[in-house]
Amino acid sequence: MSTLTSTSIPAGTEPVRRGPRLSGLNWLVWHQHRAAFWTLIAFTVVAVGWMAYQRGQLTDQLNGIPGWPHPKAGDWEMKVDNSWLTLTGSGLGFIPVVIGVFLGAPLVAGDLENGTAKLVASQSVSRVRWIATKLGITALVVVPLSVVLSVTFNWWWQPVRSRPNILDWTSGTAFDTTGPVPVALTLFTLVGGVAIGMLLRRTLLSMVVTLGFAVAVQLVWSYFRLDLADVVTVTTNSGVGENATPRLPGGAYWVDESYLTANGDLIGWGSCNEATEKATNACLNDKQVIGWSVDYIPFSQMSSMQWFGASILLALTVATTAFILFWGRRRLV
Known part of the structure; x- marks a missing residue:
């Protein structure tokens, strides 16, 4: 996208490289969106630390119940404080919405609005490669972070997973924050926001519309969630x-x-x-x-329901990504 100038290096002197480094288009995409990426990474680190601490608190509560892990008292669940577990699960459910609105919608819409897309089109880098790199780098950040959050929350919930009075596994608080579901929901909302941004070509408008889209996805998903089961x-x-x-x-x-x-x-x-x-x-x-x-x-059936639902969401994600690449190739600028 830009012409790089070279500087002379004294004979026998080689630049020192410490580990892998991004270069070219990959570096440009990372540099352009690094604030959002680092914010997500920092949030994930804090969230994982918080959930690890709360897992320890839950373990202490359970160890204080006579007979654990096979308590004889029928009302032992009443002694477990599930407030932070429920509140955290509800908070994690908003992550796909936030990523779709604040990362997906501006990802391409911002470049279309400020003219960067025209600069890309005039360079040797193809528009498809530019869009694919943007999507790829963003996915490489979002997917591992979503997996880490999903695994950590599931680890916290694990000791009481089978007790619906503590946390109902069919609710979005549990079902949508563990297993492959949060990853699939996040990816679908992300690419949906990118597609909306490409069509509307205005950052703020795209963010508003993506918010409506993300909320609609959550509502439809919650309505059909139990249809994934074999009753x-x-x-x-x-x-x-x-x-x-x-x-x-x-x-x-x-x-x-x-x-x-x-x-x-x-x-x-x-x-x-x-x-x-x-x-x-x-x-x-x-x-x-x-x-x-x-x-x-x-x-x-929880695990099979999650994978079935995630496969549907991933299929929609692939279809939306194909549309983004097709539209970007023909009508980006």
Whole structure:
């Protein structure tokens, strides 16, 4: 992108290189966005330190419970303070939005607005290579940091992962901040912001629109999150009295329950919600209710759900990246 001038070096003198160094286009992209990159790195270091400290606090609490790791008291979960775990998980959920708005949207839009893109187009570096380098360097920063945050939060949560009363694994606080999901969400929001910036060509406007896009992604994702699961159904035929409800595996997420009739039909559990117990029993007998049918999602599916969802998000990321490169090649300036 620029002409480099050389200076004479005395014979026998070689420049000292200490470790790998960026050069050329890679150095230019890093230098251009180094403030954002270093901010992300610093935030990650602080966040990891904070979560490591809180992991130690959680471990101390659990070790203070009689019988841990197999406590006999049924109310031991009430003794665990989950406030920081929940608050931190909620905060980590905003990272894809922040990266999309403050890094993705200005990544190319800023160059289009201030004229840098025209300078690039006039140089020997192709527009596709320039955009690919920008995306590549940014991804090389964002992906490892997202992985580190995901692994660290999961490590903090690990001792109580199967206890939904402490942190519900189906919520965004846990599901979207562990495993491959935060990485996939961050990448998709990032490239979505880049695409919006290329189309709108104005930094501030692109950031505002990207904010709406990122929030919409979060809302849609949260709405369809449980659709990634394979719902399991368990039935009983021992009546609907006390203690007749099927026992679900530990950590299972209850989806729905219905009455099971003698001929195998399902009716809503509120169908016999009568004023008196006698009337309720009469209704159950009239409808020939013999037991329960309960739909649930086992905790063991969490990992497969995360990878399935992440694969969808990564496919959308690849498609959006292909559009960015195509558009940048033909209509960048």
